[in-house]
Amino acid sequence: MIDALPGFREFYPEDCYVRNFIFEKVRKMCRCFGFVEYDSPILEPLELYTEKSGEEIAKQLFNFVDRGGRAVALRPEMTPAVARMIGSKTSTLKRPLRWFCVEENFRYERPQKGRLRSFYQFNADIFDESAASAEAEVIALAVAIFQSLGLSAADFHVRLSDRQLWSILLKIYDIRENLAAEILCIVDKIERENPTEIVNQFDNLGVDGASLLAKIQAFRTVHSRDDLKNFFNSLFTEKSDLRGEITQRLEQMDALVTSLESTGLGDFVTIDFSIVRGLAYYTGFVFEFFERSGKSRAMAGGGRYDDLIEKFGYPKTAAVGFAIGDVILTNILQERSLLPAFEPRCNLYMIFGEASGPAALYDAHRLRLAGISVTYALKAGMAPNKQFKQALQQADWVATYREGEETVTLRNIAQRKDYAISRAELVSFFQQ
């Protein structure tokens, strides 16, 4: 007996049904937003993921050397691959692009509640649009996906932040620019690690950790646009040369939040600078979706990454998007009984004996080609009452075939009503 690997899932039919139910809801809503689906390879050159995603992901890769001597890795996230796909066809693709995918990713992490080594993600991105209307559009799409699955503003919200305001703030605090990325990586962990540990990590970078943490904690209490203006106004006295940059960025944040409010999504949005995103490639607004209760990990995360395509050697292309993970989402839907029950039934079950078998088989194929689902006992000579018992469990209708007869008895199981139908009319009867 050879079990599946830890952190990998087998999908028995009832699990596969739930998985596909969620996939289809995602696909449907993405299409309602005018997004088109794409996909990329599951196995890629290792350097696609070691170059730009940052250390965190590089440590979690399933990577190896293939039979041809290539260093390769299983895809841990979609963004680098889609950046390549967009970048390499930059001249022929019509802009702006609304693209989505439903993909499986792999990360070697400790398996635990809400986190597996293989998981699905639903990515949606807009390329070649630098206006904040693109952020508003992808955030609205993520909200709509969750809404279409039955979740409301009482269940979840999006915590909105901005790496540009973060980097302005670090400038105001005289943090050297080359430290900014590392500082933000530590900020990303503030919610999960204890303060002493955070201070130590700042100290190790050569900054006064205790002082920086205090300042950052003040920024993390900002939760409205008014708070935000006041917060930066209170700093202007120290560094007035950044004033123009700040004003402009506050206006852009205002435009984004106003746009989401116009869309009717104000209740879903919380300004929250605790969010910085762990991945190194984000350049502007960033956001994560959480349950209101705050008890589980992020349901989704995303942001703007305008430099990534250029970093891979292609023409600079604006980009913004998100990824929703399936593991947390499925748990949340399960807890709220929002997942459908798996009750597979065919349209028709056929009862027949040895002599009437050929007629039934012939009709079954015609019906199936016409889109009507048909089943029957495979074992020859099963007693008719046993076949009928199976029919009750497996189908909505039952057809009884008799030797030499061109008419079958068709019973609607729920209504307990019988019809005599000629075999020639079976397909049209079900297509009504």
Added chain:
Amino acid sequence: MIDALPGFREFYPEDCYVRNFIFEKVRKMCRCFGFVEYDSPILEPLELYTEKSGEEIAKQLFNFVDRGGRAVALRPEMTPAVARMIGSKTSTLKRPLRWFCVEENFRYERPQKGRLRSFYQFNADIFDESAASAEAEVIALAVAIFQSLGLSAADFHVRLSDRQLWSILLKIYDIRENLAAEILCIVDKIERENPTEIVNQFDNLGVDGASLLAKIQAFRTVHSRDDLKNFFNSLFTEKSDLRGEITQRLEQMDALVTSLESTGLGDFVTIDFSIVRGLAYYTGFVFEFFERSGKSRAMAGGGRYDDLIEKFGYPKTAAVGFAIGDVILTNILQERSLLPAFEPRCNLYMIFGEASGPAALYDAHRLRLAGISVTYALKAGMAPNKQFKQALQQADWVATYREGEETVTLRNIAQRKDYAISRAELVSFFQQ
């Protein structure tokens, strides 16, 4: 610039559309046959594939040692994993089982026309039914999948063979039983390799290669049930003790072909003992689907494998099924212009200016939640005539919003017909 690996595919939206079109046809027909979908992990313990599948696949694995020291491999085929899934829940699953999946597999082969390193397969299997009605059912399903994609008996056929008759024949020819599997592996290559090479390979096993090849070639000319009876009758004088076994098996083959004829599929079936299947685990009837022209590789292959689940340490369970590969199939459909064109259009394109934007955004979200696809320009301040030009390309309807007005002009683009609709009625207008 970091390209995709050789033998791996990027699916741009037009390719993804075709891929998903085929996936959905497969899923729909499997459901019409009462099959339910399952899935298994893409990464598995290496031994799942080295133990039972035979050498051919073991040489083509993408395998490595993971960060936890486990020997693992990317899934090269579905059968071992589904055998485990069935075997490990043998007591709780309702029988017989009709299961299908749509899965990605990986084999390190030389990429060429019709063969890639990553490919999709559509597997369908029936478990716990040993009667040949199960073979008939899975063969009918494969035929129906191809039919639903527009292919007919003029395009393809299924070449039906039997490993039991093959092993009886090898007994008659005094081939030691422990050589049978290796002999059949060589027989599997007869169509692709030159005769001298085949004779050499037989000789290397210690049998008279030239004599064996001549006998095998005679068996390969058998193409009807009459031929088959005559062929074995001509051998009876030599080994009459196998007579009962042969008679019984010829009857089972007769039942299978008769059943397929009853189903209306006689035109699709060719008896052809050239087919033995490369995988080691098959125990009975085996079959492969080919284009009539014979020019491409197999479109599908399968057979009965009643011992595999027991070999993995679970209770013995009868099993029969097939796998269809997507690469050959997509080529065939493409050559015959049977694939749909990718022409993504939204239901509605919204034209608005800065002042009417909030109303449009609000309506867009409501429409999308109601299942109506909506798009619009993300760039602020785009000239209305430019927006209208985009609308013609991207949607079936265009709605024009004007500042302060609760009524929008709705134009049906194909019919060039305008309607004045109040915003409150938009959703119901499109749901009609």
